[in-house]
Amino acid sequence: MRDASHLPDPFRHAPFRVRDALARHVPAGRLRRRDLESPVHGVRTRAGSATSRIDAIAVVLRIDQHFSHTSAAVIWGAPLPSAVREGPLHVTSTSDTAMRRNGVVGHRSAAPDVRQRGGKRVSAPAQAWFECAGILDLVDLVVLGDHFVGRSGLSTVDELANAIRPGARASRAARAALALVRVGAESAMETRFRLAVVHAGFAEPQLNIDVLDEAGVFLGRVDMAWPEYRIALEYDGDHHREQETFRHDQRRRNGFEVNGWLVIHVTAADAARPAVMFERLRQAFVLRAGGTRRNLDAERALLADSDRRV
Template sequence: MLRQRIDAVLLGAPAGSVLSHRTAAELWDLEVPLVDDDRRVHLTVPPGARVRSRADRVVHASVVPAPETRRIDGLLVTSPSRTWIDLAGAVPPAALLAVTDQLLAQGYPADQFAHVVRRYRGRRGAARARAVMGRGDRRAGSPMESVLRWAILDAGLPCPVLQHEVRDERGRFLAAVDMAWPERRALVEFDGDVHRERRVFVNDLRRQNGLVLAGWQVLRFSSADVLGRQAGILRLLTRALTGN
C-alpha cells in the first residue's frame, strides 16, 4: 500500500523532505504511462542532506519553496505545478503529455503551464515541458490515448479533434469517438481492456458498422499497437488522411 511505503520512508527522512515526482503524481491521482513499475517512494530533500537513494526510495536533491508544496492527508507533497515540471525532467514527452491532459481534466488552468516553464527556464526538462504544454487537452480519454496522440503529433500529422460527436445525414447521433479528422471523415478509436468485455465488444461492432455506413474510415488500435507498432499505426493513419 502506498501510504505504508511512504510512512516507512519518512521515518528516516531529513527535515524539509517533500514527496515528489512519481510519488507526488500518484498522490495527485495522475497516472504516468511508459515508465517501469517502480514502487520506490520519490523524495526531494534539501541540497546537502546526507541521505541517499536505496531499495525503497529515490532521493532528489533540490530546494522546494513552501508555495510549491501542498498537504495531502497530512503528507507534504509537491504542488501540481512542481510535480509537472519535475516529471518533465524524468519521463518521455508522451508520458508528460498524458500527465498534462490529466491535470487539465482535473481543472488545472491551461495558462499556468507557460508560467511554470518560464519560472524553471534552464532546468532539466524545461525544453520538453515547453514542447508539450501547448498540446494538452482535457478531453483525452485515457493516458494511453495521450501517448498515441503524441505519436501522431510528433510525426507531423494534423491534430485530431478529441471526443468528436459523429452524426448521420439526418443529424442523428452515432457516436462520440476518441479522435477524429472530420474534414477527412477519418477517426481513431483506442480500445482499452474494457473493450474485451462481451457487452462492450458487441456494442463496439454495432457502432463501428454505423460509422462505416455513414462514410467514415474507422481505425481501431490497442495498447499493444501503441507500445509495439507505432510505425504501423502512423502508416495507416497517413494513408487514411492523405490517401497515400
C-alpha cells in the first residue's frame, strides 16, 4: 500500500481539504486509505500526525472567518483550564453566515479586530480576552488578562479596557475582571494565589520585585512581596524539586533569611486548600506588625515550618 508520502506535495505533511485533493486528481479511493484520517469533515491528514482540531478547522476557514474567543486565546498561547481547551472551537464570521460544524460554535461580528498568528487569522489579544468574558469565570478571566498584559507583551490594560463593548452581555463580567488585572504576574498560578490572598483580606502584594540587601546586592526576585514588612510569598512549581534548582533555592533562602525577610513557600496543593497558607501569612504579619526583628526564634520556626511543607 502506498502511504501518505506518495501524495502530491501540498498534501504530504499538513491537513488538506478533500476537494483540493480531488481537484489535483488524487483518486477518491486514495483518500479513504488507512494511512489518512479525517479530523473534521472534509479534511484529511496523515494518520498518527496528532493534528490539532484548530489546525484541521483552519484548512476550511473562509476568507471572512477567523478563530475567536477561547480558540484565539489558545492560539495566542494563553493559559486556559483544560476543560475549556478541550471544549468546542470558536469561529467568527464577518458575513451573515456563521460556521456550522460539529464541535464548532459559530459567531458573527461586523468589524472584528483580526490579526495573524502562526499563519492563522485570529482575534486580537484584547478582543479575544473580552470575547472570553462570556465563557470564563472571574478568576480564569483575570488569569487570561494578566497573561496578555504580562511578559507576553501581547496587550495592555488600556487595550483590554477599550475592547469592552458597552451594553454587551459580558461587559459587566469583563469590567469586574479588568479591575483585578495586574501587570507583573508571570504565571497563572501566581495570579490565582494573588487573588486568593487579596480575597482573604490581606493587602495587595507587589509582583515580581527584585530584592536587594542593605549594600545593594541582589538577593533574588520574588513572586509576591510586601516590602515594608519584608514578607514574600513564593510559588514553587515542580521544577523547584530538581536537584540543581533545589540547591540554588537553598542558597537564595539563606540570603533572604539573614537579611530579615520572611518567605512563605506555597505549592499547587495550597491553591486548593489555602487555609494553612493564610495562617502562615497571618503569623508573618503579626510578627512584623511592630516593624522590628525581635522575634527571631518565632520567625525562624515559621520559616522552617514553611520549608518542610515544600
